[in-house]
Amino acid sequence: MKIEAVELRVVRLPLVTAFRTSQSSQDDRVALLVRAQTTDGEGWADCAVGEAPSYEPEFLSGARAVMAEYLVPMLVAAPVVSAARVHPVLAPVKGHQMAKAALETAILDAELRARQMSFAQYLGAVRDRVPAGVSVGIPGSLAELIGQVEGYLEQGYRRIKVKIEPGWDVEPIRAIRERFGQDLALQADANGAYTPASAPRLRALDEFGLLLLEQPLAAGDLLGHADLARLLTTPICLDESITSPLAAATALRLGACSVVNIKPARVGGYLAARAVHDLCAAHGIPVWCGGMLETGVGRAANLALAALENFTLPGDISATARYFAEDITPPFVLDDGHIAVPTGPGTGVDVLPDVLDRLTTHREVLS
Ligand code: SMG
Ligand code: MG
Secondary structure, three states: OOEEEEEEEEEEEEEEEEEEOOOOEEEEEEEEEEEEEEOOEEEEEEEOOEOOOOOOOOEHHHHHHHHHHHHHHHHHHOOOOOHHHHHHHHOOOOOOHHHHHHHHHHHHHHHHHHHOOEHHHHHOOOOOEEEEEEEEOOOOOHHHHHHHHHHHHHHOOOEEEEEOEOOEOHHHHHHHHHHHOOOOOEEEEOOOOOOHHHHHHHHHHHHHOOOOEEOOOOOOOHHHHHHHHHHOOOOEEEOOOOOOHHHHHHHHHHOOOOEEEEOHHHHOOHHHHHHHHHHHHHOOOOEEEOOOOOOHHHHHHHHHHHOOOOEOOOEOOOOHHHHEOOOOOOOOOOEOOEEEOOOOOEOOOOOOHHHHHHHEEEEEEEO
16 A cells, blocks of 8 residues: 545534643534545545644644655655554654544554455454543533533443542542442542642542542652542543553553543554553553544544453443534444444444535645
């Protein structure tokens, strides 16, 4: 396969509910979509960068620039490209894992469509539907939080994740436990908002029987997480720290976590995500699939990944209606608290060209 051109599209999708974490707040998802045009046909990906570098160092216009100036010219110049060759070909460029992941994913989508094989088959999925979790941002009040959680549980979500930060931690978790009981599958995500000095505060969460506490400390603080894991009974899960299979191996060796949130984009794509999954499985560490408010294009691929054997916890893959009134693909719906894994070739979803055009704010073709 050869790469002929890559089309980049920026689309703006208003969120149905503003999403605030300890690090950032957003009313819409500004998505960077990548379409790889190859000699074997085309493939699509949703580059998981944010509009600003407030969650990850990579961000939208940076990803566009590195693709336009370096990554796409290198891929177009390569005599033969396959998804597995993308990282080796792009190795002279340091970092920019999310941009590289998007290119790898679009090329993998093209490759699999040409072979009439789904992402799920290719990755080794063992289930045809996955339980859906939902991530609840930091709202304006406790009443608002309880109302949102109640609504999600009525819809059938199998697990609730609450965003926390200093000043919004023990009280909201206690309020949810009091209202919905001990059996609710509940977890908290701090997005690195605490320091090792907050250990006593975080220990106060132990009494609530959380499934896990996600990324309490800074991404680089693996030793701090290892120390914290020894102080808390709540299992520590890492998200931002898991930047590659190597980072995952280091975290496991240090005892920095006992659960891993895999974000395919951050580790460099679905091939690396599968490697992290396999590594964790070999160590008896359960994993789940994280979310980046993806459009249907990104969520379709995440569903395939989440269908692998060691994804034993519900992920942040919610129904389309939790994110957008209108998506650029047909909507994913909740059925008995689960979402079906797409079965068609490639990601198994096709973009809706009219909606895509209407929501596009920028388009460029690189060749
Ligand atoms: O896609 O449902 C989703 C969002 C899940 O909470 C979510 N993601 O740290 O896990 C996380 C956050 C990162 C997204 S911030 C833009
Ligand atoms: Mg997280």
